[in-house]
Amino acid sequence: MDVTASGLYRPPSLLPIARHRESLLYLVETFPVTIIVGQTGSGKTTQIPQYLDQAGWCADGKAIAITQPRRVAATTVAARVAEEMRCQLGQDVGYSIRFEDATSSATRIKFMTDGLLLREALVDPLLSRYSVIMVRRSSFKTSLLMKQVDEAHERSLSSDVLLGLLKKIQKKRPDLRIIVSSATIQAEDFLRFFAADENGEISDSIGCILSIDGRMYPVDIHYLKEPAEDYVERAVKTVLDIHTKEPDGDILVFLTGREEIERTVALITERAAALPPQPTSLQPLPLYAGLPTDQQMYVFEPAADGVRKVVVATNIAEASVTIDGIAYVIDCGFVKLRAYNPVTGIETLTATPVSQASATQRAGRAGRTKPGKCYRLYTEAAFASFAASTVPEIQRANLAPTILQLKALGIDNVARFAYLTPPPAELVTRALELLYALGALDDYAKLTRPQGLRMAELAVEPMMAKVLLCAASFGCVSEALSIAAMTSLGGAVWFEHEGMKKAGEGARRKFAAEEGDHLTLLNVYLAFVGRGKKEAKWCKDHYLNYKSMVRAVSIRNQLKRYLERFSINVEESLAEKQGGPERSEALRRCLVAGFFAHAARMQPDGSFKAVNGTVLHAHPSSLMFNRKADWVVFHEITETGNKTFIRDITKVEKKWLLEAAPQYYNTK
DNA sequence: CGCCGCGGT
Structure with missing residues (x-):
């Protein structure tokens, strides 16, 4: 939900993207694929669709589709663009998410979730009503953080499948223009992905990368000298240390789940009461997806005078939700991740060390409005041992729904589909077996009709x-x-x-x-x-x-x-x-x-x-x-x-x- | 006897 970033409320002509308008239009005109690199606040999501519209990409009744990873992002960005274009939301500019279709026959710029665009492809396999499809993969540029040049990047199953599908569609629709907004590190990979043919040969006429500058405040990173035995204890201690020694600013603590969070909130309350009198008081607040909405809202309210807010959160605060006023981040170094065992068919949900990209993103939450500090409850050596980025969902999920969807999209040979990263063979096999047992696939692994097709729908x-x-x-x-x-x-x-x-x-x-x-x-x-x-x-x-x-x-x-x-x-x-x-x-x-x-x-x-x-x-x-x-x-x-x-x-x-x-x- | 990280159609 980075749509509240300051850049959005700057006059459009002052946004970083404005300086790149002509080169962007040239690239889109010239190449089937354009990769845009630029961070939140550069204005790319709100401005690029308008540039394309003005340049005539919506002539002949065609529309521009812009996919977003979240429902809330699709609706809020659409509202913003409608306001800038001074039109009623749902007319020239609209959005479409599950259960809510704010579009009409007049809609030329359409924001939607990536999952919904995939559904449209079931009905319109070449997505023929769109002249341009812009896919946003949330990316976070954090190269201004001390000692680090790294980027994180959300990779949902649906956005991975969508990119593979777009590559396939493009072979049949040379007129289609694809724009992917990405992190710098992945930009080359994306370009290679779209430019490679079935034999791995790279064509240099497929696409180009455009970089847009952006900025972020520096965040000081502090590591432990020795590993912590109990990170909950350590987190509580760090909160109290910050509170008694550091200047004003709210604190965000990353933990892994509800139970840990409730325990930590209780401990902070207890220990803070035992402190000698302080000029300001501490207000610990839990935040996790399962919390009722009205209780979630407390964390977004500015703290009262003389109160320092401590938000104790799951990964929800890493990218899905943005809290203003955070100056200190405490990172326990773990996240709960789902994995699927294709042999037993059992899903696991276990606390796993975060990736370096994820740790960087967490630290960045302290540097959104001014310089900040991040306390990592692990050693620098531990950080160095973390994986560079989180294993994408397509490599650890139950793929039965995805494989069924691919079959329904007309991709018979799911082994040869253009995956950004291919899933392990066992995951695919297990999915095929289940779909066969359910009667969605026949003896030749072809989608059954009508049953299999209906199941996919x-x-x-x-x-x-x-x-x-x-x-x-x-x-x-x-x-x-x-x-x-x-x-x-x-x-x-x-x-x-x-x-x-x-x-x-x-x-x-x-x-x-x-x-x-x-x-x-x-x-x-x-x-x-x-x-x-x-x-x-x-x-x-x-x-x-x-x-x-x-x-x-x-x-x-x-x-x-x-x-x-x-x-x-x-x-x-x-x-x-x-x-x-x-x-x-x-x-x-x-x-x-x-x-x-x-x-x-x-x-x-x-x-x-x-x-x-x-x-x-x-x-x-x-x-x-x-x-x-x-x-x-x-x-x-x-x-x-x-x-x-x-x-x-x-x-x-x-x-x-x-x-x-x-x-x-x-x-x- | 004792518990679900986050999304999406």
Whole structure:
């Protein structure tokens, strides 16, 4: 959300990009690909689309697409450009993000998320309505930091896939212009990526790099002389040291997760109270994505006079969110990262040392408005041992959704797709196997029609997409839609708060279904949309996250529209038999049709055993955490620390599993 | 018995 950078509010003619207007237009005219290097505040995102529009790139009804990594970036930048062009947002300038389309037939400049542009490519494979596509990959130029020349760079799965797709489209559309804004270090790589043909030969007529200058304040880096034994302790101590010895300025502490953050906030409060009287007081504030929005807002409010703010945050503060007034950064040197094990199919979420690029980006948070200081809770030798940059998502994620998407985009040979960095073969193989078992791919690994194509179009992961497509045959489309929408929220259904856990669990019991979490989620959804209850207060009283519930309604509507387009009868509900055993069985059989690969059996000790022998535990947030069951299917599997948890669990019968996927269970 | 880093369709 770097859109609030000071540069944006400078008159456009004074922005650094203004001096490069003519050369930029020349390059875009001459080369199919232009790589722009320049940092936040250079004005490239707001000005370049306007230059292109003025230069005639929107003639003949064509439009310019600009992708952003975040929804909030797409909407705010679009609003800014509309204001500069003195037009109403949604007319000449608009944006399009999931659930919100602020564009019209008059729209020439369109901001959007990269994931949404990929979806458009399913319908319009050559993206023919665009004359220019500008892809923003957040980049951070930090070469003014002491002793460092380094850059960080967000690499989401969708933006990696988009760039590969654009390269493919360009071969068929020489008229298309591609602009990529990138970090200096990657600029050459991008150019080579687009210029290389299938044999690796580089063409020099494909593209060019344009650099725009920008600046940042210096940040002093301080390392530990000896490694810290407990970085939470050390972070608290550093906060107090800064507070008692350093001039005014707020503090930002990077830690890895909720529990650590809450503990640190409590420790700071406790220790600060024990200090001798200080001229200013300390106000520690937690910040992580799971925190309710109203509590997140506190960190953006300027501290009162005589108060020094200490924001204790996860990686959310590294690039997603910008807090003004930070003069000191404390970096624990770790981040929680997801990884996917293709052999076991289990995702892990573990604290891992950050990359040098990431550490640099964290330090840079102290130098946004004036010179700052960064205290690294590790040694300089440790920093030197960190990887240069974080392993891109495409090399560590479950690729089933991505591979399905590529197939639907007409890329049959996923092994030969132009990846920026190719994923490990095992990840691709595992994804292909699952998609085959779900019937999305045939014996020749070709997308099945209509089933595979429809699964790709539905905005849920392949297993849940299969559930939705099977629901009609079980007579539970309406219920499956609600469950799909609720599981899409990814655990954000319940409003968690320190000290109210007991009460929250009591509230949860009101919705509990004997059969497990999916039916419970359905009960929650039905209660929310039930007469007169679709309101924030009702949610609060029942310990539900209102924002998430509203989102579930949107997701369900969108999924429903897709099913209607597939001519699936959505009204087919078992509502009249509500609560009856037939409804419950139909629904659970339907879940099995998609989630047969996520089956496990409860052991006498209450743990579960997967079909491949892995020992699993019901996540404490699950109803099955302390209930008896035999066979179950589950939505998600994650390993944290040294335990493997399953979440969103529902009781099923073994024979349903065998019926749903006989070949899958025979080969195991 | 004891817990999800951050995004996106």
